[in-house]
Amino acid sequence: MKTAIIYASKHGTTGFVATEIKKRLNGDEVVMYNLNDQQRVELRPFDRIVIGSSIYAGTPLSKVRRFIEQNLVDLLQKQVGIFVCCMFFDKADEQINKGFPEVLRNHARSIKHLGGEFRFEEMNFIERSLVKKISGTRESVSSIKYETIDEFVREISAN
Ligand SMILES: Cc1cc2nc3c(=O)[nH]c(=O)nc-3n(C[C@H](O)[C@H](O)[C@H](O)COP(=O)(O)O)c2cc1C
Numbered sequence: 001m002k003t004a005i006i007y008a009s010k011h012g013t014t015g016f017v018a019t020e021i022k023k024r025l026n027g028d029e030v031v032m033y034n035l036n037d038q039q040r041v042e043l044r045p046f047d048r049i050v051i052g053s054s055i056y057a058g059t060p061l062s063k064v065r066r067f068i069e070q071n072l073v074d075l076l077q078k079q080v081g082i083f084v085c086c087m088f089f090d091k092a093d094e095q096i097n098k099g100f101p102e103v104l105r106n107h108a109r110s111i112k113h114l115g116g117e118f119r120f121e122e123m124n125f126i127e128r129s130l131v132k133k134i135s136g137t138r139e140s141v142s143s144i145k146y147e148t149i150d151e152f153v154r155e156i157s158a159n
Contacts, residue, residue: 001028002045007052008035008061011122014054014085017114017144021050021083024153035063043071048079048156053099054116055086060099068104080108081156087116087135087143110155115145 003025009015015034022030028048033041043049051068053060068075082100086092092113097105105111118131120140132138 001047003028003030003048003050004033004041004043004046005030005050005052006033006035006041006064006067007050008063009052009054009085010056010061011054011117011119013117013119013144014052016117017083017085017149018050018052020144020146020149021052021153024150025157035061035067039063039067041067041071043074043078046078048081049075050081050083050156051075052083052085055084055088055092055095055099058091058095058098060084060095065099068101072101072104075104076107079156080104081152082108082111083114083152084112085114085116087118089113089143109158110152112148112152112155113145114149114152115143117142117144 005018005022007014007018018032053064084096096111118137118141120128
């Protein structure tokens with residue numbers, strides 16, 4: 001099984017989670033693509049595509065949304081898993097439903113919120129002020145859902 005993990009990240013959390021998924025897909029040939037470095041990926045060689053994005057202002061990153069728009073027909077021919085990293089846990093499902101096309105959500109083998117982090121050291125001044133104001137958090141915090149990562153990998157790997 002050949003898998004592509006295609007993701008975008010602002011402060012590194014989604015990349016970290018993508019690597020955790022890769023570690024758990026042992027037995028697969030896995031290639032990771034960061035859409036911050038390249039916007040085009042040749043999907044043909046892959047059987048399975050994992051798409052990951054963090055959420056800002058209620059939506060997935062624009063590079064991920066654009067990638068899906070441009071590759072939707074091809075994605076619907078593959079096994080697909082979708083994950084997001086975000087910090088407003090009670091809004092995660094709503095943000096996923098708004099941010100990914102229904103046809104792709106229906107097609108996906110698994111769609112999960114895998115937790116998130118506030119990495120203050122990576123944020124600019126405006127982001128720091130915003131996060132402090134909205135969440136009341138003043139320090140970096142990590143809330144990665146490792147058990148849900150295990151579950152996600154089980155679901156996308158099931159026969
Ligand atoms: C400026 C800012 C805005 C954010 N907006 C949201 C949001 O609307 N909803 C949410 O659930 N999380 C939000 N988050 C939390 C991020 O999704 C979370 O920090 C995520 O782990 C970042 O992943 P990344 O480093 O891969 O970009 C926001 C974080 C920042 C810094």
